[in-house]
Amino acid sequence: MTPAELRVENVTLRFGGLRALDSVSFDVQPGSLHALIGPNGAGKSSCFNVICGLYRASEGRVFFGDVELTRQRPNRLARLGIGRSFQNAALSSHSTVLDNVMLGRFALTRGGFLECGLRLPWITRTERRHAERAAEICEFLGIGDVLHTPVGALPYGAVKRVDIARALAVEPALLLLDEPAAGMNAAETAELAHTIHEIRAELGISILLVEHDMGLVMGIADRVSVLDFGRLIADGTPAEVQADPEVVRAYLGTDHKENA
Amino acid sequence: MLTVRNLHVRYGRSVAALHGIDLDVPDDGVLAVLGSNGAGKSTLLRTISGTLRLHRGTVSGGEVRYGERRIDRLDPAAIVGLGVVGVPEGRQIFARMSVDENLRAGGIGARSAEDRARARERVHELFPVLAERARQRAGLLSGGEQQMLAIGRALMAGPKLLLLDEPSLGLAPKIVERIAGIIREIHQQGTAVVLVEQNAVMALQVADQAVVLETGTVALAGSAAELSASEEVQRLYLGGHAESDTAAEEEAALARRQRVGARGLSRWTG
Amino acid sequence: MWWVRALLWLALLIVLLALPLYLEAQWLRAGEYMMVGAVGAIGLTLLTGQAGQLSLAHAFFLLAGGTAYTVLAGGQEGERNLVGFNLPPLLALLGAVAITALLGIAFAPVAGRLRGIYLGVASLALVFLGLYFGQAAEGLTGGTSTGRAPEPFSLFGFEFSNEGDLEILGVPFRQSERVWYLFLGLLLIAFLLALGAVRSRVGRSWRAVRDNEAAAAVMGVSVARAKAGAFAVSSAYAGLAGVMTVLWFDILKPDESEFGTYGINVSIAFLAMVIIGGLGSVPGALVGAVVVNGLPQVLALYSTKLGWFTGTGEGAFTPVLISSFVYGAAIILVVLFEPGGLAAIGRRIAGRLSNPARGRE
Amino acid sequence: GTKGGGGDEGGEGAGGVRTGVGVTDSTITLGVMTDQTGPFKNLSTGITHGNELWVEDVNAQGGVCDREIKLEIVDHGYKADTAKTLYPQLEPKVLGMVQLVGSPVTAALNSDLEGDEMTTTPASWSSELLDNPYLMIVGTTYDVEMIDGLSYLQEQGMIADGDTVGHIYIDGEYGFNGLRGARYYAKQHNLKLREVKITSSDNDLTNVVTGLRGQGVKAILLTTTPTQTGSVAAANKALGLNVPILGNNPTFDPLLHNSPAAGALDNLYVVASSVPFSADIPKMQEVARKYEEAGFTEPPNAGVPYGYAVAEVWGTVLRKACDNGDLTRSGVHEALQQTTSAETGDLVAPLDFSKPGAPATRQVYVAQPDKSVPGGMKYVKELFVSEDAKTYQAPHEG
Amino acid sequence: METFVQLVVNGFGKGAVFALLALGFVVIFKATEVVNFAHGSLVLFGGYLVVATRETLGWAGAAVLGVVSAGVLALLVERLLLSRSRLADPFSLALLTIGVDVIITEEIVRRLGVSLPFIGDAWDAQPVQVGGVTLFRTHLVAMVVATVLITAFFIAFRYSNWGVAMRAQAENKEAAALVGIRSSRVTATAWLVAGLLAGVAVLFIATQDFSGAGLSRGTHSIALAAFPAAILGGLDSTAGAIVGGLTVGLVDALSTHYVSFAFAKSAVFLVMLVVLVVRPSGLFGTRESTRV
Numbered sequence A: 001m002t003p004a005e006l007r008v009e010n011v012t013l014r015f016g017g018l019r020a021l022d023s024v025s026f027d028v029q030p031g032s033l034h035a036l037i038g039p040n041g042a043g044k045s046s047c048f049n050v051i052c053g054l055y056r057a058s059e060g061r062v063f064f065g066d067v068e069l070t071r072q073r074p075n076r077l078a079r080l081g082i083g084r085s086f087q088n089a090a091l092s093s094h095s096t097v098l099d100n101v102m103l104g105r106f107a108l109t110r111g112g113f114l115e116c117g118l119r120l121p122w123i124t125r126t127e128r129r130h131a132e133r134a135a136e137i138c139e140f141l142g143i144g145d146v147l148h149t150p151v152g153a154l155p156y157g158a159v160k161r162v163d164i165a166r167a168l169a170v171e172p173a174l175l176l177l178d179e180p181a182a183g184m185n186a187a188e189t190a191e192l193a194h195t196i197h198e199i200r201a202e203l204g205i206s207i208l209l210v211e212h213d214m215g216l217v218m219g220i221a222d223r224v225s226v227l228d229f230g231r232l233i234a235d236g237t238p239a240e241v242q243a244d245p246e247v248v249r250a251y252l253g254t255d256h257k258e259n260a
Numbered sequence B: 001m002l003t004v005r006n007l008h009v010r011y012g013r014s015v016a017a018l019h020g021i022d023l024d025v026p027d028d029g030v031l032a033v034l035g036s037n038g039a040g041k042s043t044l045l046r047t048i049s050g051t052l053r054l055h056r057g058t059v060s061g062g063e064v065r066y067g068e069r070r071i072d073r074l075d076p077a078a079i080v081g082l083g084v085v086g087v088p089e090g091r092q093i094f095a096r097m098s099v100d101e102n103l104r105a106g107g108i109g110a111r112s113a114e115d116r117a118r119a120r121e122r123v124h125e126l127f128p129v130l131a132e133r134a135r136q137r138a139g140l141l142s143g144g145e146q147q148m149l150a151i152g153r154a155l156m157a158g159p160k161l162l163l164l165d166e167p168s169l170g171l172a173p174k175i176v177e178r179i180a181g182i183i184r185e186i187h188q189q190g191t192a193v194v195l196v197e198q199n200a201v202m203a204l205q206v207a208d209q210a211v212v213l214e215t216g217t218v219a220l221a222g223s224a225a226e227l228s229a230s231e232e233v234q235r236l237y238l239g240g241h242a243e244s245d246t247a248a249e250e251e252a253a254l255a256r257r258q259r260v261g262a263r264g265l266s267r268w269t270g
Numbered sequence C: 001m002w003w004v005r006a007l008l009w010l011a012l013l014i015v016l017l018a019l020p021l022y023l024e025a026q027w028l029r030a031g032e033y034m035m036v037g038a039v040g041a042i043g044l045t046l047l048t049g050q051a052g053q054l055s056l057a058h059a060f061f062l063l064a065g066g067t068a069y070t071v072l073a074g075g076q077e078g079e080r081n082l083v084g085f086n087l088p089p090l091l092a093l094l095g096a097v098a099i100t101a102l103l104g105i106a107f108a109p110v111a112g113r114l115r116g117i118y119l120g121v122a123s124l125a126l127v128f129l130g131l132y133f134g135q136a137a138e139g140l141t142g143g144t145s146t147g148r149a150p151e152p153f154s155l156f157g158f159e160f161s162n163e164g165d166l167e168i169l170g171v172p173f174r175q176s177e178r179v180w181y182l183f184l185g186l187l188l189i190a191f192l193l194a195l196g197a198v199r200s201r202v203g204r205s206w207r208a209v210r211d212n213e214a215a216a217a218v219m220g221v222s223v224a225r226a227k228a229g230a231f232a233v234s235s236a237y238a239g240l241a242g243v244m245t246v247l248w249f250d251i252l253k254p255d256e257s258e259f260g261t262y263g264i265n266v267s268i269a270f271l272a273m274v275i276i277g278g279l280g281s282v283p284g285a286l287v288g289a290v291v292v293n294g295l296p297q298v299l300a301l302y303s304t305k306l307g308w309f310t311g312t313g314e315g316a317f318t319p320v321l322i323s324s325f326v327y328g329a330a331i332i333l334v335v336l337f338e339p340g341g342l343a344a345i346g347r348r349i350a351g352r353l354s355n356p357a358r359g360r361e
Numbered sequence D: 001g002t003k004g005g006g007g008d009e010g011g012e013g014a015g016g017v018r019t020g021v022g023v024t025d026s027t028i029t030l031g032v033m034t035d036q037t038g039p040f041k042n043l044s045t046g047i048t049h050g051n052e053l054w055v056e057d058v059n060a061q062g063g064v065c066d067r068e069i070k071l072e073i074v075d076h077g078y079k080a081d082t083a084k085t086l087y088p089q090l091e092p093k094v095l096g097m098v099q100l101v102g103s104p105v106t107a108a109l110n111s112d113l114e115g116d117e118m119t120t121t122p123a124s125w126s127s128e129l130l131d132n133p134y135l136m137i138v139g140t141t142y143d144v145e146m147i148d149g150l151s152y153l154q155e156q157g158m159i160a161d162g163d164t165v166g167h168i169y170i171d172g173e174y175g176f177n178g179l180r181g182a183r184y185y186a187k188q189h190n191l192k193l194r195e196v197k198i199t200s201s202d203n204d205l206t207n208v209v210t211g212l213r214g215q216g217v218k219a220i221l222l223t224t225t226p227t228q229t230g231s232v233a234a235a236n237k238a239l240g241l242n243v244p245i246l247g248n249n250p251t252f253d254p255l256l257h258n259s260p261a262a263g264a265l266d267n268l269y270v271v272a273s274s275v276p277f278s279a280d281i282p283k284m285q286e287v288a289r290k291y292e293e294a295g296f297t298e299p300p301n302a303g304v305p306y307g308y309a310v311a312e313v314w315g316t317v318l319r320k321a322c323d324n325g326d327l328t329r330s331g332v333h334e335a336l337q338q339t340t341s342a343e344t345g346d347l348v349a350p351l352d353f354s355k356p357g358a359p360a361t362r363q364v365y366v367a368q369p370d371k372s373v374p375g376g377m378k379y380v381k382e383l384f385v386s387e388d389a390k391t392y393q394a395p396h397e398g
Numbered sequence E: 001m002e003t004f005v006q007l008v009v010n011g012f013g014k015g016a017v018f019a020l021l022a023l024g025f026v027v028i029f030k031a032t033e034v035v036n037f038a039h040g041s042l043v044l045f046g047g048y049l050v051v052a053t054r055e056t057l058g059w060a061g062a063a064v065l066g067v068v069s070a071g072v073l074a075l076l077v078e079r080l081l082l083s084r085s086r087l088a089d090p091f092s093l094a095l096l097t098i099g100v101d102v103i104i105t106e107e108i109v110r111r112l113g114v115s116l117p118f119i120g121d122a123w124d125a126q127p128v129q130v131g132g133v134t135l136f137r138t139h140l141v142a143m144v145v146a147t148v149l150i151t152a153f154f155i156a157f158r159y160s161n162w163g164v165a166m167r168a169q170a171e172n173k174e175a176a177a178l179v180g181i182r183s184s185r186v187t188a189t190a191w192l193v194a195g196l197l198a199g200v201a202v203l204f205i206a207t208q209d210f211s212g213a214g215l216s217r218g219t220h221s222i223a224l225a226a227f228p229a230a231i232l233g234g235l236d237s238t239a240g241a242i243v244g245g246l247t248v249g250l251v252d253a254l255s256t257h258y259v260s261f262a263f264a265k266s267a268v269f270l271v272m273l274v275v276l277v278v279r280p281s282g283l284f285g286t287r288e289s290t291r292v
């Protein structure tokens, strides 16, 4: 799938009196790695939720190529080629890793209760094929050896990877990652950075990344958008953004150089 | 003074999470605990705070003492009563209660109403957003705001020993700085801290002692400065942070490939 | 070692096939009643265990299914104003299943808005409505006073009743024996369908909706449809169990109070089966049904046979009472010692047989 | 081997009598399917004790047809499913059933009974049951009781043609059959009938009586449980309505005298075809004495004489079958239909089972609660049949 | 009109008792998220002890004993059974209470034998006439008791830490333990209180005025009838218990007369259904809301 451009146009999101997003606009170029950063509560996850249709924008629109996402039901997203990981992982903790990742294949497969129940030959065949692919994705993310372990028994870092694997299992053209490196140490973060690189290089997809680990963001992003109190306060290359005094004030803090 | 001696912990019948941990945290100390995913850091804190049982875990050997008291058999509330208060991994705020009620719940363990009022003031000072959102349902806060609430809630009990499990998780750099500041401040006011962190830079900055756990045992221990200087800590925990340091990244990637023997991921052709 | 498990299942099936040659009619009846329970319990475990929707409406769908079959297969009776369509029994059975599925879908919009115990009690409303309509719609149900006899099931001219002489291996095959095979067949179909669905994308979508609706939606699952689907499937199962119920009783008789053949006690009993068996486990539902539906029957049969608890009079320990105690105690013990239900025990044993646990749940 | 192979098809037994299931050379076994655990355990226990007393008596006199009578008692707890599995176990052991409690149970077993030609006495007096020729109803039916009772009220001047009366009935066989009688009488006498359908599990009828008061009823008819009768009586008084209340046999239980409604029972009239426990007739006094001697702990109720009377009728039928030389099930059935006058020492009005579909009698007593007598009820009118009851046509009659 | 007024009076009178019952559900749910299906059996147990001891202790003594024992039994159930399966989810625990319920109920019904003892001696069947309206004394006393108890709870929940501790530990045992809440003490208290409430309720239920029946299996079913009351008001709301209870009483009374008796029970559930469709967590219940 050739990725399309994601355009966020003047999106405003209100919760009662609170403006979680305030007329936010930015584009994610096809095939690029775009980071969305900002202080806690700035509206990054909310922005993801608007893109995914989980929140209805109060104003503004979001386009993916020609499709207006803000008019789609959330379950259409996967079919449009958008995969997403979650800040809190949002997995079925009693189910196995493989079962969780296979959920990502939902939109790619067919069959209702009767077909599946009867285990028609074509159902079993596709099921097997997709399970192989899911295993391949897990392998790629380094969780291939825990395919049959319930997610609840995994350490946090592995859980985050399962979540990413599930998002990849959608076979997305656009991948949304919400703080994938949270809870990982430096080496693991570096490993993740590499993985993200590889995903983009080998699959040629666009990635929109929310992350607080500036090392990771500045190291791999092509472009960075910065939110603060729901407003877009900066948008540019990592270098530009890092130098922006407004961003330093609102987000990075004074001694970010050493800290980040 | 918290002392951990030869601690063994299991989950269920099959998983041995800790085998033979020894630690000391003096009453005025800050101990940083580093280690990769699954090393047993959270397990260690659960054991100290007495919540291990809630995860079907059991202490299968060794002991934990706080002062003279042996605490590995006490129930969590009694441990809180001794002044040992924890912030669990992954926030675990009371999502359906308001922000304010969360703080109130945190204050239940406090000694007096006065203490409680003082603590609340202080929490609001540290995290103004918690005052602004006092009436909001805690579950609707952003991830970082929830983390702040979790720390604030623990502070409400006026702890003498604070156990923090990855407090910087999901926090913006500026807030991480602030948390570091807070930890220092708490420490100066006479509270000991055990800090489990992935953000080693921050952890080693505020700690005076540090240990590195690897698969349930103490791999390295020493003063924070010593550990910062050690090569392994440099590589695994401090390394990848420099923006330009692609060498470390490469190395890590290589390590991964060797570990899982994975090929790359090719496109799905249907 | 999947073949060990397959062999065990096969052995069980052979035993079940042979039983009518050896068991007396009353034991067959008890067994048939367990099968009725099992079909219903499978439906409920899909809905409550897999899709996470607590339902106490099962008894209502039982009544709906039984009524639908009786009406579709039955004849018009002018004198009593009874409605009937004279359909062939097989068609009537399928019709009943379809009708209950539709009723399930009709309730789905309400169910979709509610969660947990709120949904549970809300669904209880259906049982009370069922009680009311069972009494009021006499043209369909025959009313509480006399009820209405269902057309015996027949398949391609073969009657599952006492009609005609049939003898196999010297054993006269009468209604009890014939119905045993009918129920066994229906149960087998119900069981395999459920198992297949649970292990496929359908089951996966149910579990996803159960655990996190937002995540499920983003992965392409239509939450409303998945929920409605689970409700429809579960009600269809209950409907089939309802058809089996009227065939087993030889009568459709709406209840006179909320405790009866289609009352809250029945809804709760189904819930008990599902939890005793292990929430979400299809084989567990079978075990749960054997415990809950079978125990009182077997205990009553045994105790009269052996002359236990023969006290009459006030305050006597009768078999019915004892089986209530055992039922209660069974529930308590399972929750106390094996919150995962009996299926968890089974899984542990299976886990010892074959090492890596297959991805299920 | 399989379970197949040679059922005993019956044959010639001792004394040249053909015998079948449930009969050996020395015993005749009769079944009792009763409720010792569920909602009807009070009445059922009384009936069972009545049955047992009779068996003792009859065996003391040498049994029937030179055979001892045995009862096979099973408890189904008013659960139709339990009954349905217990039945095939009981069936091969018994000749017939002297007691079958519970309308859902009776309904569930109806086709089995017919298939097995099992003559059975249900503890239910609904004329709807009479379409099954094997069901033997001892006493008159609910519909006839209501008709007789209403004519009693009218004869006493408590109601008049054109009045409004309320009828509270439990949905189901019992209540509906009573209502049938009330409707018939209402039609004959131009009464305005206010029908209130209730369920057997709801006992507080204050709101119902409040409603009837608003409609200006002159009498309240009941086909309810005793508890519900208590509620109606109490509300009748509390709300200042104070109209006569007419209930049929199962509406009264002597336990009502110990309830808060005790003071409100003076308006209650009970019609029944079997006598109350306290009845001043020799046979009843004899049964009462035996009940006391037997040392049963439960307070006696009307179930006891009824249970005794049913068994007496069975005695009559069995003796007739014995005389006919046929103690098989079909023999019993035949004997039943030849029974034109079963005598129970006036415990129950004389019975005639020869007309299929028709109640075996249309005579009733009228009684009123009276705490001072054992059994808690005293006669106010001896056995009688009203004109309306004579012309009434039961649903399966003819 | 007279009929209508009388019906409303009857409805509110019964509603007060339903509110007491609903409060029993609410207390336990608030503290543990467990729906206590055994409430009916606690009600029966309290009643049984009153019956069993009133010969020797006199009515008042027996009533106190009954209330206390129901509380103690509830406490025992919690300590001996529920607290031992701490790792089970609320759902399974609710089922466990069904098991408890079956056993206690069957045993007490067995012990009651064929008797149906009434226990509201102090007020039962002594109506008061005001104008053309009959006020049942049971209803009046129940209203006073319910008002006092529910107000007390409301205050306790609002102004003490008890309420906060309850909800906190209901929601997240681990986090609650970490702030020093003794969850076993909180749950035990909740059960004790719910048991006491059940014991109080039975003094009004097994009466001629309220249920028309003495202590019996039916007493148990009535506790179940309070379910819709608790749900309708919101399972974790004290105010909800009152409003729910009164609504159920009123709907029942009015639909009995204006629609049909047989429909009354369905009517209660239908009203509840409508409320739930509009407010999925009841009138005053805390709304479920989650985010990712």
Ligand SMILES: Nc1ncnc2c1ncn2[C@@H]1O[C@H](COP(=O)(O)OP(=O)(O)OP(=O)(O)O)[C@@H](O)[C@H]1O
Residues within 6 Å of the ligand: A015, A018, A020, A038, A039, A040, A041, A042, A043, A044, A045, A046, A047, A087, B140, B141, B142, B143, B144, B145, B170, E291
């Ligand atoms: N469903 C909701 N209802 C009410 N307020 C909400 C809701 N979702 C988000 N908010 C509020 O909107 C603001 C933005 O939240 P969001 O989760 O988007 O922040 P974020 O940028 O992802 O922060 P973090 O980095 O901490 O995860 C927060 O103040 C949050 O409290």
Ligand SMILES: Nc1ncnc2c1ncn2[C@@H]1O[C@H](COP(=O)(O)OP(=O)(O)OP(=O)(O)O)[C@@H](O)[C@H]1O
Residues within 6 Å of the ligand: A152, A153, A154, A155, A156, A157, A158, A183, B011, B012, B015, B016, B017, B035, B036, B037, B038, B039, B040, B041, B042, B043, B044, B055, B056, B089
């Ligand atoms: N509840 C549990 N049941 C079974 N095993 C568990 C459980 N919790 C943790 N473990 C196992 O115990 C080991 C230690 O886990 P722990 O959570 O203490 O690691 P950690 O160092 O905190 O990792 P992370 O940095 O990912 O939080 C891991 O192998 C983990 O899989």
Ligand SMILES: [Mg+2]
Residues within 6 Å of the ligand: A044, A045, A046, A087, B142, B143, B144
């Ligand atoms: Mg976020």
Ligand SMILES: [Mg+2]
Residues within 6 Å of the ligand: A156, B041, B042, B043, B089, B165
């Ligand atoms: Mg951890």
